[in-house]
Amino acid sequence: MKLVKLHIDTLPGIESGLSIDAIGLGTNLITGPNAIGKSSLIRSLRYLIGEPQSADPAALSLNAEFVDGDNRFVVRRLGRDITWQCNGEPTSRPSLPRPEQLHCYWLSMEDLLGAHSGDSYLLAELRRSMSGGCDLPALRSDPRFLVGSRVGYSEARNLREAQKQVQQIESSYEELRRNESRVPQLQEEIARCRQARKEQQQLERALQWLYCREQWQRVQSELAALPPHMERLRGDEWRRLESLRNKRRELHQQRGQAHGRVEHSRQQLLQTGLEQHQPSRTDLASRQREVQQLQHLMDQRREVNQQCDRLQAQRQAAVEALGGSGENPPCLSPHDVQRAQDLAGKHQQALHHCQQLEPLLAATPEPDPQEQQRCNQAANILRQWLASLTLPRTLPPAALVAAGGGLLAAVASLWFSLWIALVPAAVGTLGAMWAWWQVQQFHREQRRLQEHYQQTVDQKPSRWQRTEVQEHLQALELRIADLQHQQVRFQAAQDIAARLEAARTELAQLDAQCETFGSELNLDPRLTIGAQAHFAHLVESYQRAQQEYLAGETQRKRLEEEIAQVQSRISAYIIRWQAEADPAMEAPALQISLDDLATRLEQAQSAQREMETTWRDITRLDKEIQQLADEEGSVFTEVGLEPGQDQELQHRLDQLPRWRELQKDQIKWQSHETEQRVALEQYPRLVALVEADRRDELEKQREQAAQRASTLEQRQEELTTIQTRLAEAGRDGRLEQALAEVERYRTSLEERYQESQLARTAQLLLDGVEGEYRREHEPAVLRYARQRFQRFTHYHFDIELDDGGDIRARDVQYQASRSLTELSTATRMQLLLAMRLAWAQHLEQGQASLPLFLDEALTTSDEHRFTQVVQSLDQIVQEEQRQLFYLSARRHEVALWKRIAQEPPHHIDLAQLRFATVDDESLELVSVATEPLPTPEGQDAAAYAHTLGLPPVDLYQPLSTLHIFHLLRDDLWLLHHLMENWRIFSLGQLENLLYSSAVDAAISDPRKRQQLQNRCQTARAWMGAWRHGRGRPVNRTVLEDSGCISEKFMDGVAELAQSVDSDGMALIDGLRRGEVPRFRAKNIDELEQWLEENEYIAPQQEPLDVDERQRTVLQQVAAEVPMEELRQVVQWMEEVRPGV
Missing domain, CATH: 1.10.287 (Helix Hairpins)
Incomplete structure (x- = not known):
């Protein structure tokens, strides 16, 4: 079904109505500024096609016309009544998708920013379609086929430790034989060191005595430089002075206020006119x-x-x-x-x-007909206002439930780190926002009726509440009835008046x-x-x-x-008494004059009393001010200063902490000097040197004694170690035990290696079986969505379902599966757009199709992705004969659509339709074509790589990021075609394209497609062989990510990693040798474990050479890849080196 006409008479948000009679049967581009009513078109169709809902607005008047083949359908909605006509005859609702499925056709920016609650039905369908007879998860969970993240690491570490232990034991025995002959010499050196240590202690005490003398003398000189009478200071003088001054300022302020009160009372007395004499x-x-x-x-x-x-x-x-x-x-x-x-x-x-x-x-006056009309109109407005209060009872509870559910989901996602719970949180938030919007619609209608009512009559209810409005309406109805009765009485009175006149x-x-x-x-x-x-x-x-x-x-x-x-x-x-009086004044006027005189008398006496009381307060305040001034002066005299010497007082207070500190230092250094003097009385030579201030001589003798005694502990420890090891040598059997441990750990490591190889082989087979099954039994809706999403993202992403049946995007370059919340806004919108388009196509099986509405759906896409999506949408319109409506606030997108689409879209300008305004065509932006990639014309592979500016190769990055140039050196024109026309640059994108339905259009030759599949498979096998026995390089960033090294040791450990060429195992060995001082063994163990778990330290295996790598690749892919092709790819990969 295709929309050809749409008329909106009444719809919240479009009060003036809207009619669109010219609608294209293909692509329609509807533009207009924000709040012009673009989204209201989608709402109007939802109200027309969907079933009436309790939350729908009450005031709706809509109609639309559709064509479906030779049939013409007309649907009208008035309030909650919906009627359908087919070719002019009444009919029932056509076979259309259910209301809960309409979100797949009408997509807004909000729908594409997060997963919609309606997508749960789609996910359920996909789970049912993807389930088969094989229980592959059970096979994967078989303990024999599980490969742990640290398989073989503990055995390899134990083997290395055992080998180090053997080397250490053998080295210790050899060293013990060399040190046995040094025992007598060590004993003599220890005796000399002890005597030197004693001399050093005496010299240290003499230097300490001299230091105490110097410090005492320094304190004495500093005390002499300080101002006199410092001992009189208590430290709180300035605070006391500030307190007294603050109090005096307050009293002065009170005194000024008192004078103000005196003046005010004097003015009051003057105003009474009784300041000289007063009546009794x-x-x-x-x-x-x-x-x-x-x-x-x-x-x-x-x-x-x-x-x-x-x-x-x-x-x-x-x-x-x-x-x-x-x-x-x-x-x-x-x-x-x-x-x-x-x-x-x-x-x-x-x-x-x-x-x-x-x-x-x-007296029966004629009623005013205009008043009757205003009362009737006002009563109708109040009835409409009361009717608008009928808010659906389910809307507020639904809003609370949605908001509460969203809040609980958000709390759960943050507390339990269940990020997928953010999806229902977002859904709950959207539901609450929708309910809030509905409530606002009712409130806007109420405000409109209130403003209309105030324009109609002068009086209004005391409050716009249901009870007050109902009471006001009853009063209006009584007034209307009274006016009608008054009209009847007025007509009867006319006859009686004629008779009375006669x-x-x-x-x-x-x-x-x-x-x-x-x-x-x-x-x-x-x-x-x-x-x-x-x-x-x-x-x-x-x-x-x-x-x-x-x-x-x-x-x-x-x-x-x-x-x-x-x-x-x-x-x-x-x-x-100065008052005006008329001898003919009445008694009340005379009484008023006497009362005024009595009042003035009372005011005059009150003002006099107030003045007397205030003058007493002023006298008291003067005494208190003088007392505070005397106290302020005493603060200065107590410390030996004249009143007003604020700067000198502040200076002395600033010096007071230093004076107190010097006093304590004086006592302390005098006590220490006496203590050191007593201790050295039996050494006259040292006493003489101290009293003569011969510091240089004392320090020289101390350094000599310290140098002689510095090796005492070392010699003692060395002698004790040699004697202990001589006593225990040969009796503990450590060497035999260490050799046995080496052999045991080597056997265990071989067993773990064989088990891991078996498990990895089984997992590869299961991956192949599962992938083949999914490709053969993939649901049409998922396949269609994958094709669209791959085209949207230039085959950089693909769609997959996780074990829980949730939609995820797979980054084909980094082989990483990402949830919707981990994707960028543009990529997430494109994924959801592809899923909705696929779901809409799935829903139309056996049902009439509906137009697609996209509301600002491509706003955040870059120009390349915008072009791909527009071409895909245009392809849908052309191939499926589907009607498309794209709503945008950006007028320049009209030029983009005209440049990209095969047929120019039909443009509908809502601003012109609603307000008869036309946007300035000069504001349309012209899309600038992207500069094409250079062609390989006349260039060999090396020259073309230089022209393209290929990035350096990092073999430690995922193989999916490898540039496809390294697989197409012999077909540079195909390389240019894939990069220029399909935006394919990496191996991961190429693999995604090869297994998509669009591969026929991209690469028409089936032999070339098979060849590229073989090359991708061979490159992956070679990468696995090259990484055998190699750990990933360790740099400062890796060390910071480990979280095992504090900031104090980070520089030293990073320099050590750089010195060993970023080799993780060599770094751990250097740390255990103590090349980074004071780095604890516990931290070394934690760092080693983290490096092993993250593949920065490989298992105890030697890296494969060129021949071994070629044999490994042959064993893995020779059965599927021709030998000549395999050798060619291996040769190209061997030429790849890090940084090349």
Whole structure:
């Protein structure tokens, strides 16, 4: 199936949508800067083709179109619903790889940096395919076929030790015969040495006495040069002085702060305005009582005013009740009263109708339609926000499990050195990162809804939590319902308002008629509704109200006069103390002014108290400062100095340790001098020389005596050794035992050698059987992956499975098997890329193929490997008719693909599709072609080797690193073809190519291929023969790697290794002979064992000469390699020398 169209309407990460309608059926190169959405294309296809997962985003709207032969498939996804159509008809999901297998088709940089968890299925399949009926591991583990790393080493070491022991015993017997005649002479020399030793000791004591005298005199002169009164110093004077000065500085600082407080208090006092005179609290209390009295009078006045107003209202009401505006009541006739009653009845009926309608017409404002729209929109946003909180329950536990598993795997790998456990650690880390990314998607959607909500309405929840948002949503829904109800009430009120308006119009007409009637008769006709007694009662009420009103006016005037007097007294008091006051101020304002005066009085008194307290503190601080100054002066006077001589005091304190040391030295040297004098009193000659300071004479005599006595211990030890060996010679049978040990160890070494040869031969046979079996029964997926990986790495690496069935890369040059963590980043990516491509091809058996997506998969490859991988991918597209998508942020890779691929790839620029921006074509980089290797035109083998600049040959390095020039001296054009076109330079790469499926394309002649296989086999056999009996060279680097030599002895041991031509065995012999002084025997044994284990010391065997090497090679490969070919290769190899 090939993708022809892709439309993204809604996808986290591509909010504005994306449509790609022009997609090539072959190679598609998609470019664009980072974060443009390249990886989102892979995610969109995963969501479309894979099964819906619980962790998938909820907001998805995607569709894509595929072609498969004559069929056209369309797949759409909306949310969690996925539908398929084939040629316009609904259909089920085609036969495609399972979701857990899609990672083989869609490869990103992260997938190629480490083994993916999905590769476990591939490894299981490979293990099942590689298992056969033969139990080769059991045969390999047979004790008869096991070759230990130190086989024969212990026997060879024991043989060497036994041979050395024989030589040492024979040498010791010969030396013993020579030393027996020297016993009398040694005895005489020992006696002379003892006498000289005694004289030397006396002279040593005399020199020691003289040295003590000189030292005592030196101490005396140094003491005299020091300042006087040093004995008065205690050593802590400077510390005491600094402490006193620090305290005095602190007191000065406190004194300054106290002055600041005094100034602050003075400013506070000035601000009160009471710095000169202050009111007494008694007068202030009296004035406050007068304010209370004033308040009482004002309360009485307010009550009287209220009473007068009420009486005035009653009087006016009585006049108005009579329907007039004057003081005289109106005069009425019976006819007028009847007219007034009729008019009042109509008026009462109209007023009653209005009163019935008015309660029904409440204040019902028209609701705002825009507010209704905003509330509805805000409620919808809150519902979406609450829906976005539905985070899959399995995502946080899955993230914790992945992170915890990764952490446990990483700890296990570091603790137990199980580096393969880093793979699940990396997988767990990637899983945790993916889960974290999913959580971030939910959080970004929530933040978008929050910002939209804040733009819609002014109010927002107190916190964006589920409970607060739900409460806010309920409040919005109640507000929406209230607005709807208000709309209904507003429409009903419109009808009632019309009816009320008509009733009020009628009432107004009746009021006008009543006014006209009242103006005619000076009587309100509405009063006639009651009885005539009521009319009389109204006249009486008017007269009573008039009398009470006049009495209230009299009392109000009296209270006004009393209030004015009290206000005047209080205002005058307040103005006296610098405050503004109005004689007409009310009691509360006067109370506020008095309270302010009381506050200022309290502040003034508090400021005065603070100033008095601070001045007392200043006086105390002055006394303490003076006391500290006196103590500081006493520090100087105690040591004999004047106050202020800081430099002199510091100088004397600096000299104090030296003075104390000189005092101790004076006592010490005086005591030693007395002790030496007493010891030499019986030797007057020596006493005279000491007192005369004749050091030269004493030293001369001491050297002479020491020279005579220097050989005492040597002579004594020599005499004791000779006497002991003479007593034991011939009775211990050491020589016979040593000869027997030599013969026994030589026999044991021969047995070990035969056993090792048998085991090595068996292992070689098992290697051949296993290799042949794997080549014949190798799974297609592994074979396809090996071919790709070999091409990617120029046959420098191959793929193999270890005993545990895990993928490893084999370095064909150094014959080293490397795990994924031991490979470089580029090589590891290329291995995983080859495995994924092989696995994808394996999965498609019986299923529809899918496009391959590579996201920055070749970013870290060099240009040569990039070219090889692109050619391989192009070959896949051309031969397998597969669709390929390569995603890259580097636009210059377009030029690389166009130069390398057979057909230019279809270029899709996401920046142009999404934002209508076009990258500057001038930014495209042009690949510079690699300079070709020189051809062998007109050159012989030696000249061509010089032209190529071949590296020196090191026969101690693995044979796989040998340059193929040494196997193709007779076919230089084939040599050039392999190096230039296939990047084959070493024997290991050549062997890897010869056993790969690409060998037909590289070397078309089958006879030449067989010839090269024979030459490789012959070269390996010759190398094994040449290394027989030879240890690897030992240099300083090897010695440092051994870890058996400390830095102190490293230079000496390295020089010894260089002097013996880097021979490991000769180095050990030199160390045992003591050529590196004080190098312990234990370290020598450890170094020898390490050199043997690492093949720097060969077993006790002689190296093979040229004829022996040729015979060995014939025995090993003559049955398979023609004799003429074999002799030619052996001759070429014999011409190879280290450094040539």
